[in-house]
Structure formats: structure tokens, C-alpha cells
Amino acid sequence: DTGVSQDPRHKITKRGQNVTFRCDPISEHNRLYWYRQTLGQGPEFLTYFQNEAQLEKSRLLSDRFSAERPKGSFSTLEIQRTEQGDSAMYLCASSSGTSGKRYEQYFGPGTRLTVT
Amino acid sequence: LAKTTQPISMDSYEGQEVNITCSHNNIATNDYITWYQQFPSQGPRFIIQGYKTKVTNEVASLFIPADRKSSTLSLPRVSLSDTAVYYCLVGVFWDYKLSFGAGTTVTVRA
Numbered sequence: 001d002t003g004v005s006q007d008p009r010h011k012i013t014k015r016g017q018n019v020t021f022r023c024d025p026i027s028e029h030n031r032l033y034w035y036r037q038t039l040g041q042g043p044e045f046l047t048y049f050q051n052e053a054q055l056e057k058s059r060l061l062s063d064r065f066s067a068e069r070p071k072g073s074f075s076t077l078e079i080q081r082t083e084q085g086d087s088a089m090y091l092c093a094s095s096s097g098t099s100g101k102r103y104e105q106y107f108g109p110g111t112r113l114t115v116t
Numbered sequence: 117l118a119k120t121t122q123p124i125s126m127d128s129y130e131g132q133e134v135n136i137t138c139s140h141n142n143i144a145t146n147d148y149i150t151w152y153q154q155f156p157s158q159g160p161r162f163i164i165q166g167y168k169t170k171v172t173n174e175v176a177s178l179f180i181p182a183d184r185k186s187s188t189l190s191l192p193r194v195s196l197s198d199t200a201v202y203y204c205l206v207g208v209f210w211d212y213k214l215s216f217g218a219g220t221t222v223t224v225r226a
Contacts, residue, residue: 004159031212042203042216043160056213091159095212103150103207105214107159 002026004108006092012114013082020078021111025094032075033105034067035091036060043091049075082115089113120204125221134191136220138204141185149180149187152203154219160203164189191222199224 005024013019025032030051035043046065047057051072061067064082069075079086089112093105121139128134140149148167152160164171166178166187177190191198201219 033212033214035214040218042201042219043214045213045215048212093159093214103148103165103211103214104162107161109157110159 004092004094004106006090006108006111008111009109010112010114012116014116015084016081018078018080019082019113020076021090021092021113023075023077023092023108024073025075025092026096026106029094029096029106030072031095032069033093033095034075034077035093035107037089037091037110038087046077079113082113084115087113087115120206120217122202122204122217122220124218125223127223127225128194129225130195131193134194134198134222134224136189136191136202136204136222137186138189139186140204140206143184143206144208146208147206148208149178149184150205150207150214151176151178151189152205152214152216154201154203155199160216163202194222194224196224196226198222 007022032049034046037043045058046061047067048055049069052069064080067077089110091107091110093107095105150165151163153163154160164176164178166180168180171178179188201221203216203219
């Protein structure tokens with residue numbers, strides 16, 4: 001168990017550019033989540049995958065955001081035409097989905113996005 | 117989702133016990149209470165989960181009174197490394213979306 005990894009850890013981009021983040025979950029976990037966290041606030045749910053299927057998207061996930069999880073393994077989160085309001089920590093988490101463990105999500109270290 | 121209220125911050129000293137109380141007056145029958153811990157520049161980490169009475173693991177204890185309208189996370193003999201933000205979450209056990217509030221910033225001093 002190597003934990004959840006995210007790449008890159010930091011990203012600085014100019015407004016209007018596209019960015020893509022990657023998340024590698026714990027290998028045996030079939031559920032993957034994306035959250036966004038701004039300074040002083042708790043993480044906010046963005047979207048959720050079970051295997052390769054994206055089952056729910058938050059209203060926070062505007063049409064500039066897209067997430068994929070091909071083959072049910074790693075996931076990518078892309079933000080098109082970035083805005084300064086997109087600056088935040090983007091967190092990925094995974095869970096096994098088995099009884100007794102559904103609420104226990106394992107988080108990665110996050111990708112800190114700064115839009116200038 | 118049941119709304120939770122917890123203190124914004126708490127200060128403590130090494131070796132002391134820290135108790136963080138979370139209010140959740142509108143908790144539903146199917147809701148569980150879960151606590152996460154977050155260190156600076158890291159993702160949150162699951163600490164403990166319970167439904168009623170008392171739950172204890174190697175890290176903390178969770179006390180839930182009979183009416184379940186509040187819960188208390190107890191951290192025994194804290195050290196400097198326990199300085200973190202602690203989040204109380206209330207939700208359905210099988211739900212997949214975690215709903216975090218602002219959490220309680222616990223600062224442990226030497």
C-alpha cells in the first residue's frame with residue numbers, strides 16, 4: 001500500500017490556460033473522489049467515480065472542469081480556461097467501498113493550483 | 117446532511133487531554149459521526165467513526181451521548197505533532213460524499 005499519489009504537487013498557471021492533474025489511488029480501491037479546498041475551509045466534494053464510471057458531479061464542477069478515470073485506475077482532473085477563482089488545493093481520495101470502510105477515505109497530498 | 121458546529125480553535129499543552137465537542141442537533145437515524153484530521157499541506161486522514169456510546173482506537177476516543185445530538189473527540193496526552201485541524205462529519209454510513217465544515221484548529225504548545 002503506497003498510498004494515494006497526486007501529480008503535480010504544485011502548479012502555477014496564467015489565467016485562461018488549461019491544466020490537468022493526475023491522481024493514482026490505492027491499487028485495490030474501486031472508488032475515487034476529487035475535492036477542492038480553499039484556505040481556511042474544509043474540502044468540498046467535486047466528483048466521484050466507482051471504477052471507471054463517474055457517478056456524481058457537484059454543482060461546483062462547472063463545465064470548464066472535466067474528470068476521467070479510464071480503466072478504473074488513475075484519474076485526471078482537467079480545468080479549461082482557468083480563472084483566478086480556481087486557485088485552490090485539489091485533493092484526490094480513494095476508498096475500498098467495502099462494508100465498514102465506505103466512509104474511510106484515503107487522501108492524497110493534493111495539488112496546489114495558483115492562477116495568476 | 118446534518119449541519120455540524122464545532123469550535124474554531126483550541127489551545128493545549130503537551131501531555132494534556134484534548135476534548136473537541138461537535139454539535140449536530142439535526143442528526144438523522146441513519147447518520148454516523150466521523151472525525152478526520154488534517155495537517156498543513158496534507159490531505160485529511162480518517163481518525164475514528166461511531167454511531168452511539170463510545171468508540172476507542174489507538175489514536176482517539178469518540179463519545180456519543182444517547183440523544184446523539186453531539187459528540188466529543190478525545191485525544192489523550194497530546195504532543196506537538198497533534199497540532200492539526202480536526203473535522204467532525206455527520207452523514208449516512210454508505211454515502212460517498214464527505215461534507216467538511218471549517219473544522220477545529222488544535223494547537224499544542226510545549
